[in-house]
Amino acid sequence: MSGILASMIDGLLIGSVYGLAAMGLSLIWGVMDVINLTHGSVIALGMFGMYILFAAFPVNAYFLLLPILVAGLLLGLVIYWISVHWVIGRSQLSSLLSTFAVNMMIIGIGTAIWSTSPYNVNFTLRGFTVGAYTFTGNHIAAATAAVIIALALELFLYRTRPGKAIRAVADNREAAELMGISSTMVLALAFAIGIALAASSGALVSTLFPFTILSGAGYQMKSFVVTVLAGLGKPLGALAAGVLLGLLEGAVTPFIAVSWIPLIEFGLFVVVLVAFPKGIFTRATA
Amino acid sequence: MILRRPVFWLILIFAALMAFIPFHANDVSMREDLILVAIAVILASNLNLMIGYTGYVNFGHIVFYGLGGYVGLYLATVRNWNLVPASLAAGVVVSLFALMLGMGILRLRGAYFALATIGVLLAVQSFVANFDPWGRSTGLYVDFSAYERLGGARHALWMTYFLVIGVMALSMILSLGIKISKFGLGLFAIREDEDAAVVLGVNTTVFKAIIYSVSAFLPAVAGALMFYKNGMIDPSIAFEFMLSLEGIVMLMLGGKGTVVGAALGGGLYEKLRSYLLTSPKLSNFQLVIAGGLLLLVVLFAPGGLIGWLYRLVPRARKVIE
Numbered sequence: 001m002s003g004i005l006a007s008m009i010d011g012l013l014i015g016s017v018y019g020l021a022a023m024g025l026s027l028i029w030g031v032m033d034v035i036n037l038t039h040g041s042v043i044a045l046g047m048f049g050m051y052i053l054f055a056a057f058p059v060n061a062y063f064l065l066l067p068i069l070v071a072g073l074l075l076g077l078v079i080y081w082i083s084v085h086w087v088i089g090r091s092q093l094s095s096l097l098s099t100f101a102v103n104m105m106i107i108g109i110g111t112a113i114w115s116t117s118p119y120n121v122n123f124t125l126r127g128f129t130v131g132a133y134t135f136t137g138n139h140i141a142a143a144t145a146a147v148i149i150a151l152a153l154e155l156f157l158y159r160t161r162p163g164k165a166i167r168a169v170a171d172n173r174e175a176a177e178l179m180g181i182s183s184t185m186v187l188a189l190a191f192a193i194g195i196a197l198a199a200s201s202g203a204l205v206s207t208l209f210p211f212t213i214l215s216g217a218g219y220q221m222k223s224f225v226v227t228v229l230a231g232l233g234k235p236l237g238a239l240a241a242g243v244l245l246g247l248l249e250g251a252v253t254p255f256i257a258v259s260w261i262p263l264i265e266f267g268l269f270v271v272v273l274v275a276f277p278k279g280i281f282t283r284a285t286a
Numbered sequence: 287m288i289l290r291r292p293v294f295w296l297i298l299i300f301a302a303l304m305a306f307i308p309f310h311a312n313d314v315s316m317r318e319d320l321i322l323v324a325i326a327v328i329l330a331s332n333l334n335l336m337i338g339y340t341g342y343v344n345f346g347h348i349v350f351y352g353l354g355g356y357v358g359l360y361l362a363t364v365r366n367w368n369l370v371p372a373s374l375a376a377g378v379v380v381s382l383f384a385l386m387l388g389m390g391i392l393r394l395r396g397a398y399f400a401l402a403t404i405g406v407l408l409a410v411q412s413f414v415a416n417f418d419p420w421g422r423s424t425g426l427y428v429d430f431s432a433y434e435r436l437g438g439a440r441h442a443l444w445m446t447y448f449l450v451i452g453v454m455a456l457s458m459i460l461s462l463g464i465k466i467s468k469f470g471l472g473l474f475a476i477r478e479d480e481d482a483a484v485v486l487g488v489n490t491t492v493f494k495a496i497i498y499s500v501s502a503f504l505p506a507v508a509g510a511l512m513f514y515k516n517g518m519i520d521p522s523i524a525f526e527f528m529l530s531l532e533g534i535v536m537l538m539l540g541g542k543g544t545v546v547g548a549a550l551g552g553g554l555y556e557k558l559r560s561y562l563l564t565s566p567k568l569s570n571f572q573l574v575i576a577g578g579l580l581l582l583v584v585l586f587a588p589g590g591l592i593g594w595l596y597r598l599v600p601r602a603r604k605v606i607e
Contacts, residue, residue, distance in 0.1 A: 035400070092396055093343055097580060097584045101584060102581065108572070108573030108575075111570070224404075228398075262409055262412040266408060
């Protein structure tokens with residue numbers, strides 16, 4: 001019984017990183033109605049970003065999150081300009097395919113550089129031991145970092161003027177433009193923040209597990225599950241839903257093989273989409 | 287009438303030439319090249335039924351091909367069925383699976399459906415990799431003696447080639463048949479405006495589930511034939527996400543929503559890919575080039591090659607569908 005508890009605590013810690021990744025997806029989706037399919041490859045880039053930075057500066061890996069966040073913002077602006085800017089206002093199919101095309105290019109370049117063999121970031125924080133179970137410092141630090149970034153985003157969205165502009169554009173783009181908000185700037189900013197969140201979550205994951213350039217796909221799927229669980233445009237909801245998914249994974253892993261998890265997640269995804277189209281935190285209205 | 291359409295005859299001539307030329311020249315390497323082209327055309331044509339006709343992006347179309355391969359190989363090797371009935375049975379089984387799945391996930395609209403298809407791919411792959419009768423992650427093998435029943439390996443390879451070409455021709459004819467039918471008109475209505483289609487009396491749920499299931503049939507048959515020819519199948523080659531994506535690139539390149547466009551894109555892209563794979567400098571950048579191509583087409587030429595042709599020669603619309 002205590003084994004399940006330990007596994008669930010582990011799941012809870014990892015779940016907050018899933019939540020962070022999903023916040024990036026959810027922000028972009030909610031603000032500009034674009035499903036960002038570069039999400040998975042950006043998570044993978046975040047992992048390799050951490051790998052490269054840590055190799056160059058072997059300090060505490062969690063301090064390296066800051067440069068990764070900044071690089072993520074810049075990368076986000078580039079991806080926005082390449083793939084999203086031109087298709088804003090066209091059908092959802094266009095942005096789905098254009099972000100997907102960029103995803104293929106990133107994966108292609110990544111494969112050419114790093115092949116698809118596994119890498120890891122060799123950094124450990126000391127954890128603590130309770131009875132037969134050890135909680136590693138990395139899990140705790142990653143979860144803490146994820147929660148801090150999530151709270152920072154929440155403060156930014158609800159306590160600053162640019163944050164308010166993002167929420168205004170998400171609510172009603174035309175009305176926001178009439179109020180003098182440049183929607184292009186706001187969309188680019190929201191997209192950049194979304195990408196930075198994805199990259200930082202990848203960086204956090206890289207301190208927990210070995211990874212390849214293709215690892216992002218699995219986390220992308222988890223982000224979709226979390227996003228539909230939480231409903232769109234609710235950053236803290238996404239964090240909570242991520243923790244929930246982590247808990248669920250932690251609760252089932254002692255009983256079944258890990259390779260079944262995609263099947264469970266997919267089942268959850270479809271059931272939630274069909275049964276609660278607005279997320280589990282909203283009461284269904286018509 | 288489908289027989290009055292010039293494209294119908296073009297398809298038949300094209301398929302006949304593709305079958306006859308390598309056989310006449312007895313050129314095995316040309317046959318191996320062309321069979322890949324035919325598979326690309328089959329995948330792109332059937333994907334077109336979803337993306338081009340109905341406006342629903344299916345990222346996991348390869349699931350049908352892989353599952354067809356598994357069902358076909360299982361029946362042909364473990365149950366000792368003949369190749370042709372095994373392939374047809376694979377098509378039927380996978381279509382029924384798609385129908386049931388479609389009834390569930392096609393309640394999702396637009397982008398949500400697209401996301402669910404990624405999930406379908408991951409879920410099916412993880413299921414098959416854990417499924418004992420199908421050999422888990424090691425997969426299934428065709429015993430060499432199985433080819434004896436078809437009159438030896440050499441004969442068997444030519445036979446599967448002709449069958450694949452036949453499936454290719456059927457795929458294109460199916461696309462054409464649906465395009466000129468009332469059913470096709472209903473699909474186009476869904477693509478343009480699903481709510482309006484409902485108001486006009488199109489039973490969208492049934493239409494979508496049927497086309498999803500129909501788009502599964504021929505890829506599954508082709509999968510059974512192709513993996514039988516290759517002699518083995520395992521979860522990573524059967525459900526190669528990459529191939530699923532390349533299908534979308536092919537379709538967008540040729541021109542979604544047109545019969546010829548899907549085939550043209552499939553053929554051209556497959557040629558490009560084999561060139562890239564064999565070129566020493568570019569072999570690592572196949573994915574980058576495919577992605578770049580897709581991006582350029584989506585941003586600047588959403589109609590693809592055929593859309594470009596239509597703008598250049600408007601009368602081509604009448605002949606090239």
